[in-house]
Amino acid sequence: MEETIPGTGTPHIPQQRGTSPLEAAVRYAEERHWDVFPGTWLEAVDGVQRCSCGEPTCAVPGAHPACEDWATRATGSATVARRMWQQRPTASVLLPTGRTFDAIEVPETAGFLALARMERMELSLGPVTLAPDRRMRFFVLPGAAVKVPGLVRRLGWSPRSLDLTALGEGAYVAAPPTRFGTRGAVQWVCRPTPANRWLPDVEELVPPLAYACGRDR
Incomplete structure (x- = not known):
């Protein structure tokens, strides 16, 4: 667990040193055996950072898949990951869920x-991430996505009444140091450690x- 801010119980997110997308992608594949795939990236257009997808109103600029077959392109090989990001060094680092982990988003x-x-x-x-979209993702064992609705009902809640989403097969999470346009970068609240x-x-x-979601409504 990360250190907390004294007197608040709120986790303190330490200043995180800069790591390139290539370095991060290789480390995730090599050390955690996570599948990784490169997503979109940011481009300067008339002095403004725009998503490489070309959509001026992109909701997550520089932080979503760049192609429809992203699931088949994802790799757990550090060598292949290095080659992918050498071709596009600023591409976002995306991790498919439903393989080595699922994620609970709140x-x-x-x-x-x-x-x-x-x-x-x-x-x-x-590991737990916090993204600039103000969403937190908790990494859990795969298979969680199919269990969450039943678990929530057993606790007395309707799944639709809570802003709690399980990300499993067919979904993905953006990993540090991926940036969401000018809104900032994804950070680790609880970073991957042994x-x-x-x-x-x-x-x-x-x-x-x-x-917590019930309290936050």
């Missing part, structure tokens, strides 16, 4: 509330996450 405020509660419960966490190589079961995290 709003930022609910995520920090849940993290404080998890710390008090002494729960073990996997201590969290073994991911938690979704059953452990859904109760505090659902509680």
Whole structure:
């Protein structure tokens, strides 16, 4: 668990040193055995940072798949990842879910509330990201996406009533140092370490996450 801001229980996100997309992608494949694939990138157009997809109103500029067959292009080979990013060094770093991990996505405020509660419960966490879209993603064991609706109902909530989403097969998450246009970069709230190589079961995290989302409505 990351250090917290004294007196608040809110995790403190340390200043994270700059890492190139190539370095990050290779490390994720080599050290974590995560599949990776390059997404879109940012281009300067008339002095303005635009998404390489060419859509002026792109919702996540520089942080989404660049082609429809992204799932088949994803690789767990550090050598192949290096070659991919050498061709496009500024491409975003995207990780497909439903393979080595799933992700539970919640709003930022609910995520920090849940993290404080998890710390008090002494729960073990996997990696957790915070993106400029103010969404937090908790990495859990694969298979979580099919379990979450039932787990939420058992806690007395309707899945539709909570802003809690499970990302599994066919989805992806953006990983640091991917940037969302001018809004900033994805950060690790709980960074990948040898201590969290073994991911938690979704059953452990859904109760505090659902509680936090219910409080955050």
